[in-house]
Amino acid sequence: SQKIEQNSEALNIQEGKTATLTCNYTNYSPAYLQWYRQDPGRGPVFLLLIRENEKEKRKERLKVTFDTTLKQSLFHITASQPADSATYLCALLWYNQGGKLIFGQGTELSVKP
Amino acid sequence: EAEVAQSPRYKITEKSQAVAFWCDPISGHATLYWYRQILGQGPELLVQFQDESVVDDSQLPKDRFSAERLKGVDSTLKIQPAELGDSAMYLCASSQGVGGGTEAFFGQGTRLTVV
Numbered sequence: 001s002q003k004i005e006q007n008s009e010a011l012n013i014q015e016g017k018t019a020t021l022t023c024n025y026t027n028y029s030p031a032y033l034q035w036y037r038q039d040p041g042r043g044p045v046f047l048l049l050i051r052e053n054e055k056e057k058r059k060e061r062l063k064v065t066f067d068t069t070l071k072q073s074l075f076h077i078t079a080s081q082p083a084d085s086a087t088y089l090c091a092l093l094w095y096n097q098g099g100k101l102i103f104g105q106g107t108e109l110s111v112k113p
Numbered sequence: 114e115a116e117v118a119q120s121p122r123y124k125i126t127e128k129s130q131a132v133a134f135w136c137d138p139i140s141g142h143a144t145l146y147w148y149r150q151i152l153g154q155g156p157e158l159l160v161q162f163q164d165e166s167v168v169d170d171s172q173l174p175k176d177r178f179s180a181e182r183l184k185g186v187d188s189t190l191k192i193q194p195a196e197l198g199d200s201a202m203y204l205c206a207s208s209q210g211v212g213g214g215t216e217a218f219f220g221q222g223t224r225l226t227v228v
Contacts, residue, residue: 006155032215043117043204043219044156089155093215098168099144099208101217103155 004104023090030092119220131193138207148204
């Protein structure tokens with residue numbers, strides 16, 4: 001079965017620095033790799049996605065890379081702010097499984113002023 | 114802005130009792146997901162619908178859990194009987210589905226406590 005692994009330890013960084021989160025997966029590469037943000041007590045919120053034939057995607061201060069050879073995605077937040085503190089979830093979607101969407105365990109990010 | 118509606122927001126039930134959760138996805142979204150999330154973990158997929166059909170329920174404990182989406186719109190997830198280990202957040206999400214947008218929109222969730 002597919003497994004998704006994210007950094008289990010919380011990531012603590014200083015305001016203004018770049019946060020880098022990792023997502024690794026096993027077995028088959030998905031059609032889409034997505035990143036979500038989750039705040040305590042709330043449902044996840046979609047941030048951005050990258051397709052299997054794309055290497056990099058950017059949206060404002062966010063950047064995602066996707067390496068299907070390494071089976072890894074990196075998620076970067078540049079010029080981080082305390083408001084970026086949250087849990088970030090990696091999710092994989094497979095078209096050949098009817099759009100099955102599987103999540104990793106998430107990485108908690110804390111940005112200190 | 115369209116949202117996924119879930120109710121109730123919180124539910125406390127005694128073990129061995131029945132409990133049900135309701136989800137109304139964004140209008141026009143063909144795909145509906147139910148997830149269970151234990152504190153400190155990621156969402157675990159329980160069941161996925163495409164319109165009224167179940168696409169995947171491989172992780173649904175079918176001896177006690179059931180889910181339906183009779184008219185391909187809103188959905189109900191039921192647990193009977195509830196066990197202490199079922200205490201978790203139950204999240205519903207919807208998306209346009211394969212061929213459309215794949216991003217999932219989540220509801221606020223139902224926090225279940227089994228005592």
